[in-house]
Amino acid sequence: MAQTERYGNTEIFAESQVIILENIIYATVLNSDSIYEELEFDLYLPDTTIDTIEKLPLVIFVHGGSFKGGKKESYDDWCLEFAKRGYAAVTINYRVGWNKGPGCTGDPADLNKAFYRSVQDTKAAIRFLTYFNDTYHIDADNIFLGGESAGAANILHTAFADDAELNMITNSIYTILGTADSSGNNYYAPYHIKGCMNKSGGLFSDTLIKNSDNIPVISFHGTNDNIVPIDTGAIFGCYDPVFFKSIFGSEIITNALDSLGFSYEFNYYPGGDHSDIEYPKEYMIERTALFFQNILLDNSVNIRQISALEVNLNSNSIYNCGVLSSATVEVTATNGAEPYQYSMDSINWSDVNTFNVTNGAYAFYVRDKVKNVIKTMQTFSDSEIASPVLNYIDTVKICTGSSVEISYTGTSLSAAWYKNDNLILDNVGSITINEPGNYYVRTEVIEGCYKNSNSVRLDKYEKIDPLASVESYVIGCEGEDVILQAEGSFSSYLWSNGNTGSFITLNEIEQSGNYKLIAIDNYGCENVSDYISVEIIPSATISISSEELTSFCQGETITLNAAHNGEFVQWKKNGLIIPGATENSYVANKSSTYTCVATGTCGEITSNSITITEDKLPKAKISSYGIITVCPNESVTLSALPDDALTFQWYKGAHEISGATAAEHTTSKDGVYKCLMTTITTGCSKFSNLITLTNPCRIAEEIPQTVIYPNPNNGIFYFNMPASENTSIIKVIDITGKIIFSSQ
Secondary structure, eight states: OOTTTTTTTOOOSOGGGEEEEEEEEEEEEEOTTSOEEEEEEEEEEEOTTTOOOSSEEEEEEEOOSTTTOOOGGGGHHHHHHHHHTTOEEEEEOOOOOOOOOSTTOSOHHHHHHHHHHHHHHHHHHHHHHHHTHHHHTEEEEEEEEEEETHHHHHHHHHHHOOHHHHHHHTTSTHHHHOOTTSSSOOOOOOOOEEEEEEESOOBSOTTOOOTTOOOOEEEEEETTOSSSOSSEEEGGGOOSSOOOOEEEOHHHHHHHHHHTTOOEEEEEETTOOSSOOOOOHHHHHHHHHHHHHHHHTTOOOEEEESSOOEEEEEEEEEEETTEEEEEEEEEEEESSOSSOEEESSSSSOBSOOEEEEOSEEEEEEEEOTTOOEEEEEEEEOOGGGOOOEESSOEEEEEETTOOEEEEEESOOSEEEEEETTEEEEESOSEEEEOSOEEEEEEEEEETTEEEEOOOEEEEEEOOOOTTTTSOSEEEEETTSOEEEEOOSOOSEEEETTSOOSSEEEEOSGGGOEEEOEEEEOTTOOEEEOOOEEEEEEOOOOEEEEOSSOSEEETTOOEEEEEEEOSSEEEEEETTEEOTTOOSSEEEEOSSEEEEEEEEETTEEEEOOOEEEEEEOOOOOOBSOOEEEEOOTTOOEEEEBOOOTTEEEEEEETTEEOTTOOSSEEEEOSOEEEEEEEEETTTOOEEEOOOEEEEOTTOOOOOOOOOEEESSSOSSOOEEEOOOOSSOOOEEEEOTTSOEEEEEO
């Protein structure tokens, strides 16, 4: 079919030939309440089994609602009408909500966020639809946008504003919400916006339409719009106490397009306000379709008009025994720019507004002075002797065990039902059938005049398992897609998890479970699958750690611990397997770099590495050896090998000598001496060799009186004796002469 008929105001498909796909999820986003929200669209397009065009121009409609409300269903009528004209048409939901407040008291920054989110979402919808253009039969080179109020502002900025301009308009809100093309999904495919429909919308800057932006716009605007002014002013009419934003309406947009030589159509209605422009919906749909068709045909359009051109038909028909002999049609027009011209083919025009017709469907066209064209259709037929019409067309398919009632409409004196051209029943208005075959009814419309209805074929549908080719138990790994895909073609799908596509993708642990699919075919029969059990195995994870320091002194050890979710582990030292080291803990006693590998169903993973350093003990030596004798009033100096990297602590017996922290220690007291030497950088310590200092020349002194109690005792006793600077040796001997206690 030529584009001169398609895409304009010729409805080339009936409503019953339009496919509607509802609530398709195109993005998942954080909304104004910081809650994740799934965004959906409805798609309307001609039945792909009838339409011969593979790729269709796409029109995306965006609802209004002051960025606070609205829903995609407000453009259902538009989508249906455009699908009947041969387009693919989509109406989308997008994120709404901001602190508008009563009157003019809202938050301008919050308005910026709401506006910017709406543009992000429209761009996400375009990316999704063009990425899946084969699935939805979309021509990505011919994308049209349409919207009302907030939706119109949305699509105009989507079409004309680049990232830098959006940042300027919104005070760089991208630093909070990300770039305009970064939200909702990660799909991308090239596309071209061909044109826009702007109803009561505007742009937040009058510099956005540039010489490089050759995007035609058709606009509808009321001259008394105080929400989005037709020329320029504050959005919502708010100047005080809060000035939200300036907006430039349809008149400014049209002037910019005109100055650059771009196509436009500007419909402005005197006295029309924001919510009710006064233009009929049918008029706006027809004007928009014609405008988009001209773009597709590369025709330039430059129209400014006030109101909607309307056409009326007055016909006078002459019938003979119910058969139409002739009819005269008078065509009149109003609300256009006079004078008018008339045509039945939109090619040959004249001032004559009466036409003679016979049976058939006819188009009547009116053209006004500024070349606005409106079309209306009227059918003339022998309706009084119409054939009976069955309540089904072509083929009826029923599920096994079901039946269907077939009836007819139309005037009749009698009726007879036939199956495969054999009479089966007389004089009834309907029949219930459950056996395959071709059925029709023959009625006597007027005396002696018989008409056959259309023929309906009844087929039985054998139910199938839409997941028959899928194993009953499916194992997948976290992060890797497990796809459950239905077999065959169905009109709708409902998975047990609520998804409505022909397949579901599972890749998260939380998605493990049992899944079932109910698939509805084109005849309404349910096809229920068996349950498919899906287990998503977690990806292997591992980390190693130590509760101790990663350096230790010679002779010590460090325990390394592995935390993992694998089935088993293997420790490695310097990248090499440690034989037998397959426990969750490993005791390390050598300087090395250690890692651990965890292995599970979904592969293996290597942990972080820990490097262990073994620090050597200091060389702890005293220059003197053995036993040193010293007499009264003499002293001796004990010397450790000096080293600036060491600290020193001298001991007498098992006790520290207070303040004796130098490399040398001078003393005159007898006893056993040693030095604890510690490496400053590592903290590793080692005692030196022992030096015994004796004083045989010491003059005997009186042994202090010592009291032992209790006496006798059961093995536990106490000493009480005066303190002395000299070294004393205490020995306790039992009655058998056995030394039971000795201490110095």
